[in-house]
Each structure stands twice: as C-alpha cells, then as structure tokens.
Amino acid sequence: MSETAIPSSLRFRDDEPADEPAVSLDAFLDQPEAVSVRIEGGDDVRLLEPAFARLKLVEVDFPRFRDGRGYSSARILREMGYHGELKAVGDVLVDQLLFMRRCGFDSFAPNAPIDLAVAVRALNQYDFVYQQAADARVPVWKLRHG
Amino acid sequence: MYRYDKYDQAIVDARVEEFRDQVARRIAGEMNDDQFKPLRLKNGLYLQLHAYMLRIAIPYGTIDSRQLRVLAHIARKYDRGYGHFTTRQNMQFNWIKLEDAPDILAELAKVEMHAIQTSGESIRNISADQFAGAAADEICDPRPWAELIRQFTTFHPEFSYLPRKFKIGLTASDNDRAAIKLHDVGLQIVRAADGEMGFRVFVGGGMGRSPFVASLVREFLPAGSICSYLEAILRVWNRHGRRDNIHKQRIKILVHDLGATEFARQVEEEWRTLQRNDDDIGLAEYDRIAAYFEPPLFERGLSDELDLSDPRFAAWVERNVDAHKQPGYAIATISLKPIGGIPGDVSADQIDLLADLAEDFSFDELRPTHAQNVVLPHVRKADLYTIWQKLDAAGLATANLDLISETIACPGLDYCSLANTRSIPLAQKISERFADPARQLDIGELKLKISGCINACGHHHAGHIGVLGVDRKGTENFQLLLGGSGAEDASLGKIVGPGFSEDGVVDAIERAVEKYRAIRTPGERFLDTYRRVGVEPFKEAIYV
Numbered sequence: 001m002s003e004t005a006i007p008s009s010l011r012f013r014d015d016e017p018a019d020e021p022a023v024s025l026d027a028f029l030d031q032p033e034a035v036s037v038r039i040e041g042g043d044d045v046r047l048l049e050p051a052f053a054r055l056k057l058v059e060v061d062f063p064r065f066r067d068g069r070g071y072s073s074a075r076i077l078r079e080m081g082y083h084g085e086l087k088a089v090g091d092v093l094v095d096q097l098l099f100m101r102r103c104g105f106d107s108f109a110p111n112a113p114i115d116l117a118v119a120v121r122a123l124n125q126y127d128f129v130y131q132q133a134a135d136a137r138v139p140v141w142k143l144r145h146g
Numbered sequence: 147m148y149r150y151d152k153y154d155q156a157i158v159d160a161r162v163e164e165f166r167d168q169v170a171r172r173i174a175g176e177m178n179d180d181q182f183k184p185l186r187l188k189n190g191l192y193l194q195l196h197a198y199m200l201r202i203a204i205p206y207g208t209i210d211s212r213q214l215r216v217l218a219h220i221a222r223k224y225d226r227g228y229g230h231f232t233t234r235q236n237m238q239f240n241w242i243k244l245e246d247a248p249d250i251l252a253e254l255a256k257v258e259m260h261a262i263q264t265s266g267e268s269i270r271n272i273s274a275d276q277f278a279g280a281a282a283d284e285i286c287d288p289r290p291w292a293e294l295i296r297q298f299t300t301f302h303p304e305f306s307y308l309p310r311k312f313k314i315g316l317t318a319s320d321n322d323r324a325a326i327k328l329h330d331v332g333l334q335i336v337r338a339a340d341g342e343m344g345f346r347v348f349v350g351g352g353m354g355r356s357p358f359v360a361s362l363v364r365e366f367l368p369a370g371s372i373c374s375y376l377e378a379i380l381r382v383w384n385r386h387g388r389r390d391n392i393h394k395q396r397i398k399i400l401v402h403d404l405g406a407t408e409f410a411r412q413v414e415e416e417w418r419t420l421q422r423n424d425d426d427i428g429l430a431e432y433d434r435i436a437a438y439f440e441p442p443l444f445e446r447g448l449s450d451e452l453d454l455s456d457p458r459f460a461a462w463v464e465r466n467v468d469a470h471k472q473p474g475y476a477i478a479t480i481s482l483k484p485i486g487g488i489p490g491d492v493s494a495d496q497i498d499l500l501a502d503l504a505e506d507f508s509f510d511e512l513r514p515t516h517a518q519n520v521v522l523p524h525v526r527k528a529d530l531y532t533i534w535q536k537l538d539a540a541g542l543a544t545a546n547l548d549l550i551s552e553t554i555a556c557p558g559l560d561y562c563s564l565a566n567t568r569s570i571p572l573a574q575k576i577s578e579r580f581a582d583p584a585r586q587l588d589i590g591e592l593k594l595k596i597s598g599c600i601n602a603c604g605h606h607h608a609g610h611i612g613v614l615g616v617d618r619k620g621t622e623n624f625q626l627l628l629g630g631s632g633a634e635d636a637s638l639g640k641i642v643g644p645g646f647s648e649d650g651v652v653d654a655i656e657r658a659v660e661k662y663r664a665i666r667t668p669g670e671r672f673l674d675t676y677r678r679v680g681v682e683p684f685k686e687a688i689y690v
Contacts, residue, residue, distance in 0.1 A: 068307025072384045075304050079423045095185055102303035126160045128153045130297045132424050140153040141431040
C-alpha cells in the first residue's frame with residue numbers, strides 16, 4: 001500500500017496547485033482562459049471534456065456528506081481521461097475518504113479539519129477491494145485469476 | 147455453498163475493525179450522531195424504540211449449521227434469547243447494545259457472516275429464490291450470480307452514498323418465489339435460443355408510499371455483462387435521482403418520472419461508456435464461484451414412496467413439502483407462523499434445532515424465505531417423517547404454508563420507531579380466528595400481509611389481502627387492500643374503503659373470505675376470484 005506514512009496534507013499530488021479560484025461550470029465554459037472549475041451536484045461533468053487541455057483543477061462540491069453525486073462526477077472525469085487535480089470540497093468526512101480516493105479524488109478541502117492520522121488509518125483499512133475503480137487497485141476477482 | 151477465500155475474509159475482518167474504530171470515535175465524541183448514523187446503518191445497526199436492532203445479512207438466503215449456531219449464541223448472549231427472520235431473508239436481533247456490536251460482528255466474521263449494507267442508503271443484501279439449486283422448474287442455480295453481485299456491490303466506492311436504499315431480487319425460474327418485480331432491480335436468469343445465459347432486467351419496482359411493479363428495461367442481457375449493466379443503472383440513478391424529498395428518492399420514482407423507455411435509453415448509453423472503460427467481472431470468476439454451488443452428492447435410486455398414514459404428517463407434507471429436481475428428495479418448508487405466534491420469530495433453541503436438521507438431513511443448508519419461513523432444500527423423502535416429528539416437538543410443524551394464517555408481518559410498533567400501529571398482535575388475532583386447519587385448507591392459498599406503516603415492510607401491497615396500519619387521530623386504524631401479488635403475476639393491492647379497528651379488520655377479512663367462498667368457481671384462489679369479479683362484491687360484503 002502506498003499511503004502508510006502520515007502525509008503533510010490531504011493533497012495526494014506532487015505538482016504545483018492551481019492558483020486560480022475555481023469558477024462555476026457555466027462560467028468556466030464561457031471563459032477560454034479559465035483553468036479551475038467548481039462542480040455542483042446537478043452539473044454534467046461530461047461538458048468539460050473539450051476543455052481538458054486547459055483544465056488544471058476540478059473542485060467537486062459535497063453540500064452534505066450524504067449527497068453522493070460527486071462520486072459519479074469524479075469517476076466519469078477519470079474515465080474520460082482527466083488527469084488534473086480533483087478536489088472534494090465541503091462536507092467531506094474521514095469515513096468517506098477511501099471511497100473518494102477510489103473514485104479518483106486526489107485532494108480534499110473539508111469544511112471541518114480531518115485528523116491526518118485518522119485519515120491514514122481510514123485510507124489503509126482495506127487491503128483488498130472488490131471493484132475496479134478510478135484508482136490503481138486491482139480488484140480481488142483479478143487477483144484470483146492471476 | 148460459497149466459502150470465503152483469504153480475500154473475502156480479509157475484507158470482512160477489516161470491516162469489523164473499521165466499525166470498532168467508528169464506534170469508539172462516536173463514543174469518544176469525535177463525531178456527532180448525524181455523522182455516525184449512516185455509518186452504523188451501513189452496518190445494519192438501527193436505533194429502534196427500545197434498543198438497537200442489528201440486522202445480519204444472510205446473503206441470497208443461504209445459511210449453514212455452523213452459522214446458525216452462532217446466531218443462536220448471539221440470541222442468548224446479546225439478545226433476549228430469540229431472533230427474527232425478515233422479509234428479505236436476513237436475521238434481526240432487537241435488543242442489542244451499541245458497545246456490543248463490534249464484538250458481535252467479530253463473532254459473525256469467524257463464520258463468514260457480516261451485517262454489511264443491511265440498512266441505510268446502500269445496495270442491500272440480494273434476495274433469491276429460496277428453492278435455488280433444488281427446484282424442478284429452475285434454469286440453473288441463481289446463487290453463483292448472486293454471490294458475484296454480492297461481491298461487486300460490497301463497498302462499491304461510487305455507490306455507497308446513494309439517494310436511497312437499493313434492493314436486488316434474483317430468480318432463475320418462471321415461478322417467481324423471490325418477488326423480483328417488487329425490487330429496485332429484479333433479475334430473471336434466462337437462456338437465449340442458442341443456449342447463452344442472460345438476464346431479463348426489471349427496474350423500478352418497490353413498495354412503500356409509492357408502490358410500483360418493476361418495468362422490463364432489457365429483455366436479454368448477456369450474463370457476463372451484469373456488473374457493468376448494474377453499474378450503469380446505479381450511475382443513472384445516482385446522478386439523476388431526486389435528493390430533495392426522502393419519499394421520492396428511490397429509483398422507482400426516477401423510472402416513473404422518465405418513463406421506462408427513456409430510463410432504459412439512458413442506461414444503455416451509460417453502459418456503453420462503462421464497457422469501454424472497465425473490465426466486466428469475467429466468466430472465469432463466475433466459474434470459480436459456481437464450483438461452490440455444485441449440486442450435493444444426492445443418493446441415487448431412492449424411492450419416492452412416502453408413508454402418509456399419520457394424518458397430521460400427511461397434512462404437513464401436503465402443505466409444506468415441494469417437489470425436488472432429484473428423485474427421492476423433497477423440499478421442506480418450515481412455517482415460522484404457528485397459530486398465535488409472532489411471524490418470523492425463532493428462539494435460540496429453535497435456531498439450534500434448525501441447525502441440527504440442516505446438518506443431519508439437508509446437506510447442511512437452510513434457506514430463509516421472503517415470507518419469513520425457512521426451507522430445508524434437499525431432504526430425502528425417507529427422512530421427512532423424522533424431521534416432522536422433531537419439528538412438531540419444537541412447535542415448528544404448522545401445516546399452513548400459503549394459507550391465511552401464514553401471515554407476513556413487519557415488527558410494527560412493538561419494536562419499530564417508524565410504525566403507526568402494531569402488526570404482531572393483529573397477525574396473532576387473524577391466525578387465531580382462522581386456526582381451524584380444515585377451514586384454512588378450504589379457503590386455500592391466500593397470502594395475507596400486514597404492514598404497520600406506509601413503508602410497507604410487511605409487503606401489504608403484495609398481499610392477496612393486505613393490511614396497512616395507519617394512525618388516525620392518535621388511534622390505530624387498519625386499511626384493507628385486496629388483489630396484490632408478489633409472484634410472477636405481480637400486482638398491487640387496492641384499498642377497499644374506510645379503515646377499521648384492530649378487531650374490526652379481523653371481522654372484515656373474515657367477511658371478504660366468506661364472500662370468496664360463496665362466489666368462487668372450482669379451483670379458483672381468492673386472488674383469482676378477486677381478479678375475475680373485481681372489488682365491488684367484496685366491498686358490499688365487507689361494509690355490510
């Protein structure tokens with residue numbers, strides 16, 4: 001497993017963070033120079049595909065942690081080949097981090113601070129997973145068949 | 147039956163530790179109850195009226211003696227000496243302490259059991275035909291697919307915060323014993339003309355406040371694509387399902403709002419995208435799982451003769467025993483609806499007896515059913531009398547399967563914080579009113595189902611006769627529905643008119659039943675007569 005050391009932040013990337021504030025999806029699509037976008041619950045992230053070349057940061061908003069639409073948004077972005085920063089913002093809690101990582105989120109801006117030691121424990125709770133997702137983990141059905 | 151390998155065991159063990167940690171953080175005040183609630187619900191832990199209830203998964207309704215004995219042990223050590231089989235083939239314990247829950251899960255994990263996703267807004271345990279692997283009318287044993295889907299839907303990262311709960315029902319028979327069309331997704335295993343195995347896919351069934359019979363969205367899905375197709379269904383719902391009104395968030399509402407054709411179109415589109423990106427869980431994995439479900443080593447050349455000279459035994463065989471695909475064997479259903487009893491309840495001693503019977507007489511398998519009974523799937527006919535005697539001694543030999551006293555009932559206000567009315571006392575009164583075995587037999591198949599509130603855990607919409615408990619200005623009131631069915635001819639019952647008191651509804655049911663007896667044609671069940679004549683004659687009889 002890759003994340004056993006306690007990280008200095010909840011950003012799991014080595015590149016420089018985008019320094020522009022994220023704008024709404026409509027605004028982003030209207031402004032050819034924008035590099036950061038913020039996705040709300042009902043937004044269709046597939047509209048971003050033509051702009052991937054300039055896109056550096058996608059923030060996906062979790063207004064309530066129980067609102068799971070952002071998980072699909074993240075996975076769709078990764079399926080479409082988006083490799084930039086994918087940040088979960090809002091009501092992001094430690095017990096959702098693992099699912100979010102698996103769906104392709106690689107940075108987190110929670111409303112309330114998360115204890116990094118607890119976060120590492122949560123992220124490393126499971127040695128095995130049943131599904132292929134947006135991360136590199138190999139599902140057990142593939143492990144079983146070599 | 148399926149056995150965990152090191153991966154399955156590691157995942158379940160990790161879940162025990164994760165939940166232990168979550169409980170500790172909750173008790174230490176590191177998270178509030180609002181944050182903890184979905185976590186405990188995803189682990190089957192419900193806060194009821196008097197205590198926590200723990201719902202333990204019995205995946206696709208297959209359990210062995212070792213597991214049953216652990217359930218009996220939990221009933222004795224952590225509960226009040228009994229457990230309750232639910233309408234989704236699971237087991238509930240109603241008197242659990244929060245701080246005991248991690249230890250209970252650890253005991254369960256040792257026998258390859260868990261409570262993962264038995265509650266909350268998650269993909270729930272999969273229901274399956276309780277006669278799987280034994281029924282003469284099935285295409286194949288559906289359980290290998292159920293196990294494959296179980297694994298695929300366990301801790302699915304994209305679908306762990308869904309709009310609402312999500313239930314899958316599975317059968318491989320034209321005779322639907324699993325009520326698949328009343329599930330969010332109903333799957334029927336079929337074979338194409340060229341022999342290829344696939345699924346008929348129904349979506350959007352359900353009960354509750356807005357009942358729907360599921361719509362057929364795909365006539366034939368190649369079996370090996372089931373996981374990606376389910377993923378497509380779930381993604382369309384996760385993205386576009388409502389999240390603004392808890393009563394309108396189930397997938398049935400989305401299917402209804404979009405229309406089944408448009409919903410199916412969106413699923414197909416999403417499915418094509420997913421197929422480009424993900425590998426489906428392949429047939430090699432299906433084959434690996436299916437090897438665990440090879441038919442048991444049946445003895446050959448056994449006689450089908452049965453000594454029915456004991457009339458009570460003969461009556462039980464007539465009602466509770468079904469044809470097995472293997473000559474000399476039978477399927478025996480044990481009714482958990484004794485006259486005056488609590489539907490689905492079993493004592494720890496009875497659970498131990500069920501374990502013994504499964505181990506000694508049924509290749510170590512027991513099957514809970516959605517009707518809250520249990521099945522010994524592979525019994526030698528020569529052993530039936532011995533089994534019946536043991537059941538009879540334990541009060542488990544009631545010969546009432548599919549008769550009026552074999553009621554489905556939710557836990558109701560005796561346990562449930564959502565209920566408007568009690569269900570159990572009503573079920574008891576009805577079974578006592580119709581206790582006479584000859585009278586029940588004369589009435590014939592009549593599926594009576596009771597829910598103590600609109601959430602319909604007692605499946606009242608699917609009852610030939612359904613009862614719905616409502617709160618009317620602070621007093622318990624019971625509405626009567628007629629004409630529902632959860633079988634292959636699925637239909638939703640309709641309310642006949644104004645509601646009744648508890649005693650009043652028992653009288654009303656009796657009047658409806660007597661009307662049926664007066665007007666039925668030979669061979670007609672209650673449901674058939676209702677469908678032929680409509681509600682009016684019954685209404686006249688009920689509201690005299």
